[in-house]
Amino acid sequence: MTRAIRLEVCVDTAEGLDIATKHGADRIELCASLSVGGLTPSVGMMHLAAQSQCLTRAMVRPREGDFVYDDVEVTLMMHDIDAVAAVGLNGVVLGANRATGELDERVLGKLIEHAKLAGLQITLHRAFDVAPDLPAALTMAQSLGIDSILTSGGAVNALQGAETIRRLVQLAGASPSTRGIELMAGVGVSATTAPEIVTRSGVRWLHGSCSMPRSIDSSDAARLGYSLPTHRRTDAGAIDQLRDVLGHLARDAVAID
Secondary structure, three states: OOOOOEEEEEEOOHHHHHHHHHOOOOEEEEOEOHHHOOEOOOHHHHHHHHOOOOOEEEEOOOOOOOOOOOHHHHHHHHHHHHHHHHHOOOEEEEOOEOOOOOEOHHHHHHHHHHHHHOOOEEEEOOHHHHOOOHHHHHHHHHHOOOOEEEEOOOOOOOOOOHHHHHHHHHHHHHOOOOOOOEEEEEOOOOOOOHHHHHHHHOOOEEEEOOEEEOOOOOHHHHHOOOOOOOOEEEOHHHHHHHHHHHHHHHHHHHHHO
């Protein structure tokens, strides 16, 4: 039985896509504007990802801020889902909450049905972590046909939420209604934190940007407000280090068996 721990890398540039693909990402989460948590990428970026031969799911998020959407925004998201399907990507990453924090079953139902009719797989992003009752949100996600859930266990990062993630992993494995859903730990994932996150949470998928602070080529772009001082870029070394750690974890698990 394989003990491999898979790595999804989120990227928002052509450079990042190229690096993540060449350095062994098992899957890409394709976004724009990771500085605000990720937005829907351009159609051009989607076409580039489709040529990469790496499984890719595109973010469907029309704006920054919360995940409470009106009907106009839902229509916009459905058009974006059509664009993802048209270029031949593997799936979409989406989420929606009610104003009270619970997952919005009505909105998610419409979006997921639309995506599945187009043959796409679905990751529920960290709108899941906003929900006040994560086990109930897990059950709803399964009933809606969601394949994968990205979560920090409702905490600010996956290390702090590791025990909650473990409980969710156990619930997903124990209940016929949720069995088969992929729990993926994200936020604060690095070569340093991955061993403890995996050991404590029991996940088989990790999600991270594998990015490092980088200066931009034009100081004027920053001066004029077109680039944040917190600018980051996908880092090949960070991916290599994380992949190496995950390889050791998998080998250690096999040795224990």
